[in-house]
Amino acid sequence: MAYQTEDHETQYCFPAINSSCIKTKRSTHEYNIMYVFFSLLSVWTVFLNLLVIISISHFKKLHTPTNMLILSLAVSDLLVGLIIMPLEAIRLIETCWYFGDTICRLFLIIIGLLLSTSLSNLVLIAVDRYVAVCHPLLYPQKITTTRTIIIICVSWVCYSAYNISALISSKTTSTCTGECIFMLNFDWKITDLFVSFLLPCTVIITLYLRIFYVAHQQVKVINSLMRSGKHLTEGSVKRKSESKAALTLGIIVTVYLFCWIPYYSLSLTPITSKTSVIAYFILWIMYINSALNPLIYAIFYPWFRTSVKHILNLSKICKPA
Numbered sequence: 347m348a349y350q351t352e353d354h355e356t357q358y359c360f361p362a363i364n365s366s367c368i369k370t371k372r373s374t375h376e377y378n379i380m381y382v383f384f385s386l387l388s389v390w391t392v393f394l395n396l397l398v399i400i401s402i403s404h405f406k407k408l409h410t411p412t413n414m415l416i417l418s419l420a421v422s423d424l425l426v427g428l429i430i431m432p433l434e435a436i437r438l439i440e441t442c443w444y445f446g447d448t449i450c451r452l453f454l455i456i457i458g459l460l461l462s463t464s465l466s467n468l469v470l471i472a473v474d475r476y477v478a479v480c481h482p483l484l485y486p487q488k489i490t491t492t493r494t495i496i497i498i499c500v501s502w503v504c505y506s507a508y509n510i511s512a513l514i515s516s517k518t519t520s521t522c523t524g525e526c527i528f529m530l531n532f533d534w535k536i537t538d539l540f541v542s543f544l545l546p547c548t549v550i551i552t553l554y555l556r557i558f559y560v561a562h563q564q565v566k567v568i569n570s571l572m573r574s575g576k577h578l579t580e581g582s583v584k585r586k587s588e589s590k591a592a593l594t595l596g597i598i599v600t601v602y603l604f605c606w607i608p609y610y611s612l613s614l615t616p617i618t619s620k621t622s623v624i625a626y627f628i629l630w631i632m633y634i635n636s637a638l639n640p641l642i643y644a645i646f647y648p649w650f651r652t653s654v655k656h657i658l659n660l661s662k663i664c665k666p667a
Contacts, residue, residue, distance in 0.1 A: 356368060357369035357370075357371055358524075359440075359441075359442035359443075359444070359522075359523065359524030360523055360524055363523050365522050365523045366522060366523050366524055367441075367442060367521075367522035367523060367524035367525055368522075369440065369441055369442055369524075370441040372439070377439065380435070380438075380439045381435070381439060384431065384432075384435035384438075384439070385432075385435075387427075387431060387634070387637065388427050388428070388431040388432055388435070389427075390427075390637055391423065391424070391426065391427025391431065391633075391636050391637040392424055392427040392428050394637060394640035394641070395420045395421075395423045395424035395427065395636070395637075395639075395640055396424060397640065397650075397653075397654050397657060398416065398417070398420040398639075398640050398643060398650070399417060399420050399421060399424065400653075400657055401649075401650060401653035401654065401657065402414070402416065402417045402420075403417065404653075404657075405653055405656075408649060408653070409491055410491065411474055411489045411490060411491050411493075411494040412471070412474050412475075412478075414491060414494045414495055414498065415467055415470050415471045415474060415494065415498065416471075416643070418463070418467050418498045418501075418502075419464060419467040419468070419471075419639065420639070420640070422460045422463050422464045422467065422636075423464070423636035423637075423639055423640075424636075425456070425460055426460050426633055426636040427636055427637065429453075429456060430453075430456065430457055430460065430633060431633055433445070433453055434629070434630075434633065437526065438626060442524040442525075443524055443525055443526035444524070445526075450526035450528075451513055451528070453526065454513055454526070454528055455506075455509050455510055455513050458505075458509035458512065458513070459502075459505055459506055459509045461542075461632070462505040462508070462509060462542050463501060463502055463505050464602070464636075465542065465543070465546045465547075465602070465606070466501045466505060466546065467498075467501075468546070468550055468598070468599050468602055469546045469549055469550055470494075470497060470498070470501070471598075471599070472549065472550045472553040472554055472557075472599065473549075473553065474489055474494070475553070475554075475557055475596075476553045476556065476557055477489055479557050479560050479561050479564070480556060480557065480560045508541070512530060512534050512538065513528065515530075515531065515534060516528045516529060516530050516531070516534065539610065543606065543610045547603060547606075550599055550603070551603075554596050554599065557596070558596065597642055597646070598639055598642050601635065601638055601639075601642070602635055602639075605631050605632045605634075605635040606632065608628045608631070609625075609628045609629065609631075609632055612624065612625055612628055
């Protein structure tokens with residue numbers, strides 16, 4: 347994709363166009379290293395999240411409301427690795443956008459949609475864990491698999507409409523041909539800050555503070571029963587399991603928020619050449635988060651490790667039983 351002028355000094359994204367952006371020169375060695383790294387990262391992200399999707403979709407015992415939310419999160423993470431990472435890597439390495447204005451707008455809509463739905467899934471997971479830990483008797487009645495799937499679908503549709511509306515009202519800030527940059531106006535920036543970050547984060551943090559307090563109290567009661575030699579009821583064992591699940595999902599939420607907070611903090615500052623480099627670094631931290639979630643499942647969820655073994659051993663997963 348590298349185009350070069352006759353003097354072999356200045357490179358342009360589109361040499362035949364007078365308004366073409368200037369292309370950053372890189373050595374062949376640098377090109378190769380960057381393409382290999384981002385290709386492996388993209389493949390790794392897709393592969394890990396595909397394992398999560400197949401695990402939850404294939405095994406009926408995993409068809410629970412909580413796992414449906416994890417499935418939705420895995421779908422958005424998979425699409426980040428399949429669509430966002432490759433295109434974003436090309437734009438970063440080539441320092442040019444070769445796919446036209448229409449694909450640029452569509453690309454920005456998809457970025458906004460996937461990042462928004464990821465945070466939306468984390469809000470729904472927080473609500474799910476709150477009801478499971480703090481109101482265990484109401485959980486089977488209020489939180490069902492069917493209701494969860496409906497809510498997930500509504501969330502995807504609403505955020506799709508929101509991101510399309512935001513981009514339609516935005517304007518291009520491209521100064522030359524070969525850029526893919528759109529700026530939201532001030533009203534949309536403030537709205538997006540509240541809708542896509544502050545409000546969801548406030549809900550998540552508030553619910554998890556309550557969850558961890560209640561879970562801590564429940565574990566203390568269960569441990570005291572065990573020390574006194576009393577037999578644990580099925581409800582006590584289940585509450586301990588729900589508390590452990592809440593802790594695991596809390597780790598996922600914490601990691602996600604640490605990746606998001608720097609990005610939104612930087613988005614409020616004026617873009618300069620220096621902040622542009624920092625923005626790319628922070629943006630890729632957010633993308634890498636899509637590869638971290640399956641690793642957290644692998645560390646904390648025995649069901650995920652077991653299902654992965656069955657998936658990789660095709661002779662077992664293909665059996666009707």
